[in-house]
Amino acid sequence: GQQLNQSPQSMFIQEGEDVSMNCTSSSIFNTWLWYKQDPGEGPVLLIALYKAGELTSNGRLTAQFGITRKDSFLNISASIPSDVGIYFCAGRYYGGSQGNLIFGKGTKLSVKP
Amino acid sequence: DADVTQTPRNRITKTGKRIMLECSQTKGHDRMYWYRQDPGLGLRLIYYSFDVKDINKGEISDGYSVSRQAQAKFSLSLESAIPNQTALYFCATSEPNSNGYTFGSGTRLTVV
Numbered sequence: 001g002q003q004l005n006q007s008p009q010s011m012f013i014q015e016g017e018d019v020s021m022n023c024t025s026s027s028i029f030n031t032w033l034w035y036k037q038d039p040g041e042g043p044v045l046l047i048a049l050y051k052a053g054e055l056t057s058n059g060r061l062t063a064q065f066g067i068t069r070k071d072s073f074l075n076i077s078a079s080i081p082s083d084v085g086i087y088f089c090a091g092r093y094y095g096g097s098q099g100n101l102i103f104g105k106g107t108k109l110s111v112k113p
Numbered sequence: 114d115a116d117v118t119q120t121p122r123n124r125i126t127k128t129g130k131r132i133m134l135e136c137s138q139t140k141g142h143d144r145m146y147w148y149r150q151d152p153g154l155g156l157r158l159i160y161y162s163f164d165v166k167d168i169n170k171g172e173i174s175d176g177y178s179v180s181r182q183a184q185a186k187f188s189l190s191l192e193s194a195i196p197n198q199t200a201l202y203f204c205a206t207s208e209p210n211s212n213g214y215t216f217g218s219g220t221r222l223t224v225v
Contacts, residue, residue, distance in 0.1 A: 009153065033213065042117075042203050042216030043156070088155065100146075101214060105155035 002027055006089050006104030014112050019076040021107040023089030030092055032065050032072035033101065037086040046087075047074070081111050116140050119204050119217035126194050126224055134189045134220045136204030143209060145187040147171075147179060150201040150219075159202075162187055163209070194224040 006023045013019060023032070031050055035043035047058050049065035049072060056063055060077045072091070076083055089104040117138045126132050136145065147159040158171030160179040168179060176198060178190045191198055201221050205214040 006155075040218070042205075042218050043214075044216070045213045048213060099209075100158065100161060103148075103156040105153060 002093055002102050004089055004091065004102055004104040006107055008107055009105070010108040010110070012110045012112065013079055015079060015081060017079055019079055019083070019109060020073065021087060021089075022071060022073045023091075023104045024071040025091065025093065025102075026070070027093040028069040029072075030069070032063070033090045034061075034063050034072070034074045035088040035090060037088065037106075039085065043086075043088055076109075079109075079111050081113055084109055084111050115218065117204055117206055117215050117217040119202075119220050121220060122218065123221045124223070126222070128195055128224055130194050132191045132194055132222070134202055134204075134222070136187045136189070136217060138185050138187075138204075138206045138215075140206050140215055141184075142206035142215070143184065144207045145181065146205040146207075146214065147177075147187070147189045148203045148205065149173060150203060156203065159189065191222075191224075194222075196224045198222065199224050 004023050004025050033048050034046045036046050037043040047056050047063040052069050053067050054065040063074045086106040086108050088106050090101045120135045143164050146161045148156040149159055150156050157173050159177050160171050162168050162181045165181050180188050201219050203219050204217040207214045
């Protein structure tokens, strides 16, 4: 079935640094979503994107729906310790999966104070 | 109270035992899902249900079964647990035309 390639798999950064992660697919997606999972909790929706080229921010987080509709990016500026967790991309592609979300494998973020 | 509640939060069981994980929601959503999370593998769909009478297999349904007892309740069963079913299990809900899922806090299952 359809898979999302999310990278990097993990990141170790210093507090205050900016973070970038991305997700790519082989199919055209009509929706891209970014979730964060705090340790010991379920994923929580951060940002939803609906149109190619769309750029949306949520505080220090900015995500973009790629022009090709086959990728999406998430940036975190000026990271802080509470940004630690696993970030998942997710999306829906045209004509597939009965409308269910497809999830990437996650990017595990560690922040050193 | 949480919108999506999973019980138990943690469970250790022996190989061969039958175990049920429960999920209840107060969101009023029709769609419910069970996912399994393993390190480095992300979230993999086990089963999903679009309403009480509609149950569908996901990508990794072997060894699992589900029951949708009501709109608000969706349980996952392991008929005969095996060690490689040790994982973190999540229940999620959504509305038909919604793009976001609401997840529970997860059940950490260990099969010894």
